[in-house]
Amino acid sequence: MEARNGVKQGREVGVEGELGELPESPSTGNISGPVWLFKLAAGVTRDGDQTTVSWSDRTSVSGDDAGFAVLPEKHPTNGQHGISVVWASVESLSTDAVVMPREIITIQAGQCGNSIGSQFWQQLCQEHGINQDGNLEDFATEGGDRKDVFYYQSDDTRYIPRAVLIDLEPRVLNGIQTGPYKNIYNPENFFIGKSGIGAGNNWGDGYQTGESVHEEIMEMIDREADGSDSLEGFMLLHSIAGGTGSGLGSFLLERMNDRFPKKIIQTYSVFPDISDIVVHPYNSLLSMRRLAQNADSVVVLDNGALSAIAADRLHVQEPSFQQTNQLVSTVMSASTTTLRYPGYMHNDLVSILASLIPTPRCHFLMTAYTPFTGDQVEQAKTVRKTTVLDVMRRLLQPKNRMVSTVPGKKSCYISILNVIQGEVDPTDVHKSLLRIRERRLATFIPWGPASIQVALTKRSPYVPMSHRVSGLMLANHTSIATLFRRIVKQYDGMRKRNAFMDVYKKTAPFSENLNEFDEARQVVTDLISEYEAAEDANYLNPDEPATSAETDKRLG
Secondary structure, X not given: OOOOOOOOOOOOOOOEOOOOOOOOOOOOOOOOOOOOOEEEEEEEEEEOOEEEEEEEEEOOOOOOOOEEEEEEEEOOOOOOEEEEEEEEOOOOOOHHHOOOOOEEEEEEEHHHHHHHHHHHHHHHHHHHXXXXXXXXXXXXXXXXXXXXXXXXXXXXXXEEEOEEEEEOOXXXXXXXXXXXXXXXXXXXXEEEOOOOOOOOOOHHHHHHHHHHHHHHHHHHHHHHHHOOOOEEEEEEEEEOOXXXXXXXXXXXXXXXXXXXXXXXXXXXXXXXXXXXXXOHHHHHHHHXXXXXXXXOEEEEEEHHHHHHHHHHHHOOOOOOHHHHHHHHHHHHHHHOHHHHOOOOOOOOHHHHHHHHOOOOOOOEEEEEEEOOOOOOOOOOOOOOOOOHHHHHHHHOOHHHEOOOOOXXXXXXXXXXXXXXXXXXXXXXXXXXXXXXXXXXXXXXXXXXXXXXXXXXXXXXXXXXOOOOEEEEEEEEEHHHHXXXXXXXXXXXXXXXXXXXXXXXXXXXXXXXXXXXXXXXXXXXXXXXXXXXXXXXXXXXXXXXXXOHHHHOOEOO
16 A cells, blocks of 8 residues: 555654764753754745755754754655654744644444543543533643644533544443433434444444445544544544444445545554454454555554453453453553644654654554553552653563564564653653663664654643553554464465355345455455565565675664
8 A cells, every 4th residue: 555645654864964962852852952963954945845954054952942843755765755853943944844733533433442432532531631521620720732633612612522433233322322421422423323233243234334324424524524623634443353343444444545535544443352253354354454455554452462461450360341441542542642742743643653654554553551550440550660761661571562463583673652651851761762772672673773762741630640650652563464364364264164154245245256355365465475574674675685784683
């Protein structure tokens, strides 16, 4: 899949010139003392798609005349226009080069998507000081947050989520409409299938239902888009194992891609482990094709890994869906903190994804979070020490990842972004990165930068925390292909026996033939091959032999 517009893919660059000492607080954009030997971007001019930066030589920069700006630039590895972050003089930048607030619309599809979404909105309301009726609490006076990314204000000044809630059976949505946060949602943005019987855990059923209901759903999405001043993109919350989240979710991904070709589509997709849905390999494979072709970023949440983490932290043998959903909402909240409490960098979805996705096909991300304590989940284990180094080390431990993979000898990180929350001294971050590099705790691709990017962000002042530092890792890792390989293997085993094919043949996508299955399998196997190829040093230049130094590139 190629990038579809001018701001989908990119990379980040720090300076043009040689690095002196590391800056003391690069994540906040405030730099003190003579720390760089570099060229400063002294001016920016635009002519259509072309952006020209004029440089001036500088050896130091003070905190009051330095900052960051996001500029369009031709991407060096995939040839697409992309995003670069440059050190620049804030006063001399043209105003249209600076990123402005960008709205995100959340689309919740199916039982899983709406359960996760409900938990997510409760957490966001608490973090922004919004009560159960959508009104700002009397104590929520600190400001500094950007509520308008995920909320808009109604005529009576209540905060309403930019959310569309979709399901083909009513149970979960009825629960939301009668629950404690029922008043925060726009009642016009609920869609419940008229039959009320759902999609029967059948991807084909959910997909064909999309044909008959998409106009009503797209009207809701269009209304939300039209109400946005500067819409950046969409977040789809769903599961790929059942019928509605997978089938109807796939249909909506295609339609949204066509309707909004220049907007980012990010998904939070729950992958099955040992599912009680016997046909989940079929549904998962068919959904994977759309995630590969129609999404710009997929945050993979593996049910097996979520259950293992919840069981370990909560001391329970079989965690409930509510408990695992709490973990997911914590991850979603942390992954959006830089959007809601913005600094100079990673303050919109474009800049986050540009730093994580250097090539458009490899856009499946895994997450880790630490510590899960009683602040997020009741009965959670207590983590007594939360230094920056301890948090960053824990984030690299496989047991804290939300995806169960089987890394091979060549498995490596394509990119890492750590979002660190709390009162953190930037020099501690630098020291922690050096320690991680010395210990070689992370192996990176041999054809790209071997570095962990760090975003420092503040916490909500309205949610008490018992620990000093918490961290989220967003990572692009080649071992995620083992999860896809597992889906293909499960699919092949069932397809060989033609198990349960009759129920799919009764639906429109499979009424004439089973080509949809074959095409989906090919897309997923191509994706697996892409991640495997990314482990080689000559990935960008497959005709050139790799050097020995490139084949074992690590931190340090």
